[in-house]
Amino acid sequence: MPDTVYAQDAPKPAPAPRHDMPERADVVVVGGGLTGLSAALHLARVGRRCVLLETGELGGGASGRNGGQLHPGQRRDQVWLTQRLGEAVADSLWELGSEAVALVHALRVELGADCDWRPGVIEAAHSPSAFDDARAYADHLHERYGVPPRILDRVALAEAIGSRRYVGGTYDDVGGHLNPLALVTALAGAAEAAGAQLFETTLAERVDVAAKGVRVSARRRGASAHVIAADAVLLAGNGTLSGLEPRVATRVLPLVNHIAATLPLDASPIPGGEAVADTRAVIRYFRVDSQNRLVFGGGESYGPPPTDAAAVGAIVRPYLAEVYPGLADVPFASAWSGTLGITRTRCPLIRRLEPGLYAAVGYSGQGVGLATFAGKVIADAIAGDTARLDVFEHLPVPPYPGGARFLGPLATLAMTWFALRDRLSLPTLPGRART
Missing domain, CATH: 3.50.50.60 (FAD/NAD(P)-binding domain)
Incomplete structure (x- = not known):
């Protein structure tokens, strides 16, 4: 590796x-x-x-x-x-x-x-309905488990993560990266x-x-x-x-995720050092490590993971550019894929x-x-x-319906549907599940 x-x-x-x-x-x-x-x-x-x-x-x-x-x-x-x-x-x-x-x-x-280790996780809402869900859930955690709600409006979130792509978000100080x-x-x-x-x-x-x-x-x-x-x-x-x-x-279902890490940046876009994950079905997740590299995950596929770093970087780059347009052409130190199970x-x-x-x-x-x-x-x-x-x-x-032999077609169909739903900013599925 x-x-x-x-x-x-x-x-x-x-x-x-x-x-x-x-x-x-x-x-x-x-x-x-x-x-x-x-x-x-x-x-x-x-x-x-x-x-x-x-x-x-x-x-x-x-x-x-x-x-x-x-x-x-x-x-x-x-x-x-x-x-x-x-x-x-x-x-x-x-x-x-x-x-x-x-x-x-x-x-x-x-x-x-x-x-x-660096503390803090921010959930960034990609749509008004996702932000409504996030605030309601923060209230639930406060009422049921005593977790203090920390809500970030659009302006506060943009300052926290260095991107104006999102509507708002929530902050958690128990998690981290x-x-x-x-x-x-x-x-x-x-x-x-x-x-x-x-x-x-x-x-x-x-x-x-x-x-x-x-x-x-x-x-x-x-x-x-x-x-x-x-x-x-x-x-x-x-x-x-x-x-x-x-x-x-x-x-x-084995699913392949793709990640790229930039060369060390002159300035971190996330001044507090937190990790960030958004509310899309095809999730964008990112953080800045101690070397000031932006480690950014975006895109999913089914089948054998690509082994060519350039190919992986090409998959990730559009997602990174969507969140950080100013870093659209930033050089990558490395890019890789990994197979997880969902x-x-x-x-x-x-x-x-x-x-x-x-x-x-x-x-x-x-x-x-x-x-x-x-x-x-x-x-x-x-x-x-x-x-x-x-x-x-x-x-x-x-x-899964149909057993193991239908996992490939099901994965392709699901990824197409989730990507379309994200583009249309449709409401999140029950449970606000991160992928």
Whole structure:
């Protein structure tokens, strides 16, 4: 992942060289991103023999390539959750969202990770109706959870983000932004130090669950298949599980996001240093890092992510120019893409699929906090504490219509519709979901 500025600022996680996979483990984790590494760390800390399998590089999926924004709460807002799940469950999910943010902070401090943390998240409304929704939701959070509302009118928002493209917005001082690859690196080092075995370039080809345990067939690059017997398996590959488990494959759509980082700017357009995400369905999200580079995400696609930085930059540039016309021709230091996983409801799939088989995927663009936390939630459940997992299992995550083979056409149709809706400034969908 040397194409990202994150890799320029933080060392890539490099597990110790390993020649042989074990025949037996207590837990096999499939996926070496924030979820898998967090699970491996917390399992190893309670004495579980944990083996982690990553098809590519640790953090090589969305975990080490995302926009770096840490948002409080769940991916769906509290109004949506309350309407569908009731006040008690919605309140519990709010608390878990707060715990997720707290865990990220606790880990980066404990592990001494220089993640370039900067506080503050601004939501920028792209239309009057979106601004009305944002203000109403801020009032709800104040009334229900005591969160002080911080509303930015058009003028105040323009001063805060250096763009007059938006109608208004809201400010949150709990969230913020960081270098996600630095967090991945810290988790990988800590997990290995605690005793977890981490294997890169190792594909999990098959998972068989039986009454006596689980068997995982895995293949290291250039080697023959190897079977690991375990008590439990966690599927944590998010958008890159490649159909390993049908109950996951039919519920999680892999979607490619595109990001570009400018060369260091003479002056930051965001004087307060906050992260910004707008209310469009095809979202624009951006921030300025400690090197004064504008890290800007825009555009979505389905299928293999492009590997050519120039092609990615060409995708992102129109979105950046829309928000910052004065930076339309700014040179890029790097540009990259990453595959994330989204669900129909934008709720994460964090649950026990059956005894011995767990999944934590589908963060739908809000994985920095939730993915890290989900790894601990699953680790706790495997160790016997299912309280938090029981709450997450209330989240509705239905399969996509037609199954996995129709995900491509559905993704193309959905992206076309959402882009049209944004251009027409139609009202946001219930729940004001960010993508």
